[in-house]
Amino acid sequence: xxxxxANTAANALDALSVDNTGWAADAxxxxxxxxREMGLQTKRxxxxxxxxxxxxxxxxxxxxxxxxxxxxxxFDDVERLKIVFVDGVFDAEASDDLSLENVEISRLAxxxxxxxxxxxxxxxxxxxxxxxxxERPLAAMxxxxxxxxxxxxVTGKVSKPVSLIYRHKxxxxxxxxxxxxKVEQGGDITLTENGPxxxxxxxxxxxxxxxxxxxxxxxxxxxDHERRAVTHIFTRLGAESTFKSFTxxxxxxxxxxECVIELTGDDAxxxxxxxxxxxxxxxxxxxxxxxxxxxxxESRQVFKKVLRNGAVGVFQGKILVKEGxxxxxxxxxxxxxxxxxxxxxxxxxxxxxxxxxxACSHGSTSGAIDEDALFYLQSRGVPVKQxxxxxxxxxxxEALEEIDSDALSEALHQRLEDWxxxxxx
Amino acid sequence: MSLDTDVKEGVDQETVDAVREVGGAYKYGWxxxxxxDYAPIGVNExxxxxxxxxxxxxxxxxxxxxxAFARWKQMKEPEWAMVDYPQIDFxxxxxxxxxxxxxxxxxxxxxxxxxxxxxxxxxxIPLKEQMILAGVEGAEDIPAxxxxxxxxxxxxxxxxxxxxxxxxxxxxxxxxxxxxxxxEHPELVKKYLGTVVPQSDNFYATLNSAxxxxxxxxxxxxxxxxxxxxxxxxxxxxxxxxxxxRTLIIADEGSYVSYLEGCTAPMRDTNQLHAAVVExxxxxxxxxxxxxVQNWYPGDEDGKGGxxxxxxxxxxxRGKRSKVMWTQVETGSAVTWKYxxxxxxxxxxxxxxxxxxxxxxxxxxxTGTKMVHLGKNTKSRIVSKGISAGKAQNTYRGLVSMHxxxxxxxxYTQCDSLLIGDKCGAHTVPYIEVKNNSSRVEHEATTSKVDxxxxxxxxxxxxxxEEAVALVVNGFCKEVLQALPMEFAMEAQALVAISLEGSVG
Numbered sequence: 001x002x003x004x005x006a007n008t009a010a011n012a013l014d015a016l017s018v019d020n021t022g023w024a025a026d027a028x029x030x031x032x033x034x035x036r037e038m039g040l041q042t043k044r045x046x047x048x049x050x051x052x053x054x055x056x057x058x059x060x061x062x063x064x065x066x067x068x069x070x071x072x073x074x075f076d077d078v079e080r081l082k083i084v085f086v087d088g089v090f091d092a093e094a095s096d097d098l099s100l101e102n103v104e105i106s107r108l109a110x111x112x113x114x115x116x117x118x119x120x121x122x123x124x125x126x127x128x129x130x131x132x133x134x135e136r137p138l139a140a141m142x143x144x145x146x147x148x149x150x151x152x153x154v155t156g157k158v159s160k161p162v163s164l165i166y167r168h169k170x171x172x173x174x175x176x177x178x179x180x181x182k183v184e185q186g187g188d189i190t191l192t193e194n195g196p197x198x199x200x201x202x203x204x205x206x207x208x209x210x211x212x213x214x215x216x217x218x219x220x221x222x223x224d225h226e227r228r229a230v231t232h233i234f235t236r237l238g239a240e241s242t243f244k245s246f247t248x249x250x251x252x253x254x255x256x257x258e259c260v261i262e263l264t265g266d267d268a269x270x271x272x273x274x275x276x277x278x279x280x281x282x283x284x285x286x287x288x289x290x291x292x293x294x295x296x297x298e299s300r301q302v303f304k305k306v307l308r309n310g311a312v313g314v315f316q317g318k319i320l321v322k323e324g325x326x327x328x329x330x331x332x333x334x335x336x337x338x339x340x341x342x343x344x345x346x347x348x349x350x351x352x353x354x355x356x357x358x359a360c361s362h363g364s365t366s367g368a369i370d371e372d373a374l375f376y377l378q379s380r381g382v383p384v385k386q387x388x389x390x391x392x393x394x395x396x397x398e399a400l401e402e403i404d405s406d407a408l409s410e411a412l413h414q415r416l417e418d419w420x421x422x423x424x425x
Numbered sequence: 426m427s428l429d430t431d432v433k434e435g436v437d438q439e440t441v442d443a444v445r446e447v448g449g450a451y452k453y454g455w456x457x458x459x460x461x462d463y464a465p466i467g468v469n470e471x472x473x474x475x476x477x478x479x480x481x482x483x484x485x486x487x488x489x490x491x492x493a494f495a496r497w498k499q500m501k502e503p504e505w506a507m508v509d510y511p512q513i514d515f516x517x518x519x520x521x522x523x524x525x526x527x528x529x530x531x532x533x534x535x536x537x538x539x540x541x542x543x544x545x546x547x548x549x550i551p552l553k554e555q556m557i558l559a560g561v562e563g564a565e566d567i568p569a570x571x572x573x574x575x576x577x578x579x580x581x582x583x584x585x586x587x588x589x590x591x592x593x594x595x596x597x598x599x600x601x602x603x604x605x606x607x608x609e610h611p612e613l614v615k616k617y618l619g620t621v622v623p624q625s626d627n628f629y630a631t632l633n634s635a636x637x638x639x640x641x642x643x644x645x646x647x648x649x650x651x652x653x654x655x656x657x658x659x660x661x662x663x664x665x666x667x668x669x670x671r672t673l674i675i676a677d678e679g680s681y682v683s684y685l686e687g688c689t690a691p692m693r694d695t696n697q698l699h700a701a702v703v704e705x706x707x708x709x710x711x712x713x714x715x716x717x718v719q720n721w722y723p724g725d726e727d728g729k730g731g732x733x734x735x736x737x738x739x740x741x742x743r744g745k746r747s748k749v750m751w752t753q754v755e756t757g758s759a760v761t762w763k764y765x766x767x768x769x770x771x772x773x774x775x776x777x778x779x780x781x782x783x784x785x786x787x788x789x790x791x792t793g794t795k796m797v798h799l800g801k802n803t804k805s806r807i808v809s810k811g812i813s814a815g816k817a818q819n820t821y822r823g824l825v826s827m828h829x830x831x832x833x834x835x836x837y838t839q840c841d842s843l844l845i846g847d848k849c850g851a852h853t854v855p856y857i858e859v860k861n862n863s864s865r866v867e868h869e870a871t872t873s874k875v876d877x878x879x880x881x882x883x884x885x886x887x888x889x890x891e892e893a894v895a896l897v898v899n900g901f902c903k904e905v906l907q908a909l910p911m912e913f914a915m916e917a918q919a920l921v922a923i924s925l926e927g928s929v930g
Contacts, residue, residue, distance in 0.1 A: 359872075367862065
């Protein structure tokens with residue numbers, strides 16, 4: 001960033017103002033203060049070493065052409081409660097009625113003027129905690145400026161998934177959504193998200209999981225080739241609670257998905273997984289930061305990427321085990337399959353450990369399709385294209401196995417098979 | 426640990442005794458009171474000129490140093506490593522200190538400052554080598570006892586002598602101090618110095634380029650297998666001095682050399698700075714094996730004193746089918762900041778890095794390697810074993826980079842960390858950058874504690890807890906210990922046990 005650009009960015013931050021009415025006002029103004037203090041990130045920041053944030057921090061969102069994949073909407077066969085946003089704006093007509101047993105659903109925009117809301121103690125809290133030890137300015141910006149979002153309080157087992165659907169209709173839309181989910185003791189919910197959302201999408205999701213509660217998250221990021229997205233999940237886990245998140249990404253010129261997990265209660269389990277398939281102008285960055293701050297917790301990270309025609313895959317994953325977080329089991333694997341000479345895989349898998357009775361491991365591999373496996377399949381009469389597809393699917397399947405719901409997993413499997421079919425066509 | 430067990434074949438008694446002696450706490454913590462010749466404290470252009478003058482350097486060398494110094498003044502100390510130490514006052518360090526007795530050549534051992542001789546003796550250097558190192562005239566002609574290892578000893582700032590020079594000369598090998606090489610072989614020095622680690626490479630390397638006082642120089646001519654192992658002993662003795670040595674090794678086409686490096690320093694309450702640069706140039710079909718046992722004073726249990734070890738080591742595999750192997754056993758220093766790297770430029774070249782880093786008490790180590798694959802069909806292997814005990818912090822930091830044109834290359838990385846006690850930390854920070862698909866990169870890392878079952882088994886056989894831990898840790902390090910030359914392996918094995926003393930219970 002040149003001095004002139006830095007000045008422009010600083011001026012832009014100075015010019016920002018937040019909505020200072022209603023229950024979220026304090027959280028918004030302190031987020032803005034945080035953002036001004038940090039400043040926006042540049043590609044010189046170590047945490048953005050492999051991904052240039054310029055188009056995510058620029059004043060205006062770069063244009064993104066609309067794209068019609070011509071396929072059946074994802075998860076259509078799954079019984080669910082739909083909440084639809086079009087370019088970041090809630091679409092009441094397309095959405096279902098927001099009442100569902102064991103979960104109380106409201107929206108940020110609709111409750112903004114009220115002075116009291118249960119989400120007041122949470123909104124911006126987990127995001128603010130997640131700024132240390134690594135700064136995440138775009139998340140602070142989100143808390144300060146989010147126009148809408150879903151607020152969910154889960155009090156028991158929810159019978160069907162809640163589905164957030166993000167549609168993209170304007171080539172220059174710049175959407176900022178902020179969701180807050182509070183899963184109370186005994187609560188259990190599955191949340192799905194899918195769709196391209198906007199030309200540029202900045203989303204933060206704060207998930208507070210109480211003792212013994214469960215949260216399942218399955219996401220498919222939209223296939224619009226030119227869309228950009230920066231998303232953050234901040235989650236805090238109580239004792240014996242579960243957090244599971246899976247993301248499938250296909251296309252998109254730039255995606256940065258950050259997941260910041262804090263295990264604060266004993267015996268909690270957190271899993272974060274992802275499969276990304278990229279072709280051509282595609283830059284996909286998975287950045288995960290898991291903090292173990294309790295005894296006997298388990299965390300898993302499983303990330304798979306298939307890249308070709310110059311696509312770039314990035315993985316930055318960190319397991320931090322604090323002093324006293326004994327009996328920690330931390331596992332991390334990041335793998336990429338490079339289908340041609342132009343693709344790149346850049347990884348920084350980190351461990352930072354201050355407790356001795358732990359078993360932590362990470363593995364990272366990168367390479368082409370295994371020639372021996374390919375030869376084996378061909379020798380059994382499988383044509384080369386089909387054999388390659390089989391091997392690619394088998395490679396990605398390991399990440400999909402992290403999804404508990406068969407119906408959701410099946411839908412994503414189908415998506416991948418379609419992707420391969422189109423690739424071969 | 427006990428050495429009464431079986432000794433492998435081929436290890437002579439002297440080695441066994443030497444290793445057995447490596448007992449007790451920090452053995453090299455004595456201080457020799459020798460009259461020293463200091464340059465004024467601090468660093469400025471005049472000091473740089475003075476160092477250059479003391480070494481009787483030609484004009485071009487002085488200019489080269491001054492360029493580096495000008496550059497250094499504009500640089501900032503790196504802060505990215507996971508180490509924490511008080512700000513160093515670079516003007517409160519002596520940049521040049523030499524034993525006064527070096528001024529005139531003694532006629533026999535009787536004329537040598539007995540304190541200096543005592544130092545060599547404590548370092549375990551054989552008598553003949555002691556004579557040569559002390560600069561006794563004609564010492565070269567006296568027959569040597571035992572196994573031959575050519576030694577260059579660097580005492581504070583200057584090289585005090587190199588042994589076996591004549592014999593090496595017959596083979597065409599040049600092994601001398603770098604100050605001597607600048608005078609005797611300026612064409613070689615000019616051609617290679619700073620080509621692997623440029624003057625402005627990083628803060629400490631740049632400082633070294635400006636003020637390096639001495640170090641070793643090795644040139645192995647075409648097709649020559651160096652007839653013996655070469656070794657350098659570094660010792661920081663004087664208080665408040667910084668040691669800045671520079672090593673340059675050139676392996677010409679088809680040659681081979683194995684180089685050993687050992688380091689010790691006295692126990693002092695204040696911290697001392699060591700900022701060395703090692704450059705290796707490997708041409709077609711040549712091979713360099715570089716082994717280090719770093720045992721600088723680590724400071725006391727409360728973290729008082731100890732050496733700051735900020736070292737830049739890099740090998741440039743320029744030639745086709747060239748090969749380099751770094752092996753390091755890092756047990757000393759209060760703070761270590763060291764990343765021996767391999768630039769695999771030549772097609773089919775190979776780089777290997779084997780490391781054991783032990784941090785106990787208040788020690789901090791941030792160490793690892795860089796494997797930069799530029800040539801086709803290049804191979805690299807990284808095996809790193811980090812052990813943390815007490816309140817120490819131990820970090821592996823590494824880079825594996827496959828450039829687009831480094832087709833069909835291969836890397837395998839294994840970094841394991843072992844934690845002993847619940848107050849220490851073990852960290853892994855690898856960077857993996859793959860920019861072509863015909864290369865395979867594999868990285869594995871694990872962190873765990875000493876296995877209770879293994880400890881129990883050893884205890885049940887009558888070992889005390891400390892012995893048991895030492896044995897398990899030695900097993901954990903086996904892959905690296907095996908890569909060391911025999912003498913070093915024995916010493917290293919004993920060091921592993923000593924470094925962990927007091928970490929159990």
